[in-house]
Amino acid sequence: TLKPFPADFLWGAATAAYQVEGAYLEDGKGLSVQDSKNHSNAFHDTSVTSDHYHRYQQDVALMKELGLKSYRLSISWPRLYPDGKTLNPQGVAFYHQLIDELLKNQITPLVTLYHFDHPQALQDAYAGWYNEQMIDDFLRFATTCFTEYGHKVSYFMTICESNNVVLYPDLIGGVPTGIDVERWRFQVNRVMALANAKVINCCHRLLPQAKIGPCIGYAIAYPATCDPNDVMAALNEDEFRTFYPLDLLCLGRQNPTVINYFSERGLDIRLAQDELDLIASAKADFIAFNYYQSDVAKYCSQHQIQTQPKFNLAGQKGRYVYPQFPGLYAGASNPYLERSDWDWEIDPVGIRLACRKLYDRYQLPLMITENGLGAYDELVDGQVADDYRIDYLKKHLQQLQLAISDGVPVMGYYPWSFMDLMSTSNGYNKRYGFVYVDRTDTDLKTLQRYKKASFYWYQQVIQSHGQS
Ligand code: BGP
Secondary structure: OOOOOOOOOEEOOEOOHHHHOOOOOOOOOOOEOOOOOOOOOHHHOOOOOOOHHHHHHHHHHHHHHHOOOEEEEEOOHHHHOOOOOOOOHHHHHHHHHHHHHHHHOOOEEEEEEEOOOOEHHHHHHHOHHHOOHHHHHHHHHHHHHHHHHOOOOOEEEEEOOHHHHHHOHHHHOOOOOOOOHHHHHHHHHHHHHHHHHHHHHHHHHHOOOOEEEOEEEOOOEEEOOOOHHHHHHHHHHHHHHHHHHHHHHHHOOOOHHHHHHHHHOOOOOOOOHHHHHHHHHOOOOOEEEEOOOOEEEEOOOOOOOOEOOEOOOOOOOOOOEOOEEOOOEEEEOOOOOEEOOOOOEEOHHHHHHHHHHHHHHHOOOEEEEEOOOOEOOOOEOOEOOOHHHHHHHHHHHHHHHHHHHOOOOEEEEOOEOOEOOOEOOOEOOOEOOOEEEOOOOOOOOOOOEEEOHHHHHHHHHHHOOOOO
16 A cells, blocks of 8 residues: 655755856856856856856755755855865855745755765865865865755755766766776765765764755666676676665665776775775765666677767757667667657656665655656746646656555655756756756846746645656
8 A cells, every 4th residue: 555755755856056146256166077068158157057056946846836845055165175175164154144034934954965076176186086185175165055054954964976976077077088987986985985984974973863965876787688698788787886885875885786897997995994984984964865767778899889879969869879888788678668859768657666676675755855857848938837746746746656565665855856956967958947047148147036837836745745
């Protein structure tokens, strides 16, 4: 039988600082690695985005109208520490104002400490996450967040999708020239795991009531067929992309298959025992995971050529090119699933499977901190009829309720995104929000907000506590 959503379920929605705030050089803010990307490319222009920095009161009023119980925001590190070292009181003040506004409207903040936007100064000084110095700098920033906002915020996430940023280095400033990408991946993963642990321990010390967890992106892998070699390929993908990083973060343990794979290729990825002990000492209160799609894995022999995925940035179906990882797996399409215009396969059942797999392995409560459909939305007479988005979210919520009924403790659900924002790879062509942001004005002064059809649908879902 179907269990209801828990009484204190966090009905939420999510954004990230550099994707919504704009005001990228205001009030003492320093440049982040996102701001340093080429602004002549509209897909990377962080200068205005949705101008949430100046319009947060209006936006929180919309959150209130939507009925949100919780809002996932991220704190921009270079707003607080423009050069990575010196505190900027104006940056601190902004998040006090935003958090106060949320609390005034009975909206519980969930704060992401790091969402892809470390200070460019730290990238220039020592290559950012590639360097262990990042651990203390991140800890300083996180400690400020705990001491400043900890009496108002009960939920924190450490690093957004640490497993994906190591796969796609451009998300966080790229691999410095002359450094081997595999070595970079291993080192960033290690530095992030150590930073994650220190930040969790610090949070528990300073704020015994608060809850904090790591965050991953999880595209669960299905075997292409029941050929045991394909089943092995799917296990390989799950272990390499998700379980290796999460085992390390949550259990302080390194997956032996992954260790062996790299040692055969001349890279010793074993961490020192005292590092593993430190990591194991940090007990996450929950696992946050972002779920958009599932993957298919098929056998890939040692002798095939290694290729990276080619993303469909054009937003026209059928352009995605699947990767090949010799000896591990190759990607393939799923004939049973529909896909978005950007070739993200739409798989509601996958969210239930993902919940079951994660809970089974880690026995920690889960939060779904992103889930949503990127689409070309059209504003017609002040309205956006995004029925496709309603359909996507509705089906995922139904499966989430089934996961809860299976016995998985799920604390909250945060669709991506509360409002339209700058997509990581597609600017404003690809939108996710419940609230449409009109950017047709060339000087970007108006940026009028409109409630989409999905806004009214989600409002109803929250009001009825999950009857979608
Ligand atoms: C996640 C990121 C988000 C977000 C989302 C959608 O990985 O945490 O910041 O943007 O993906 O991705 P995209 O904007 O590329 O469609």
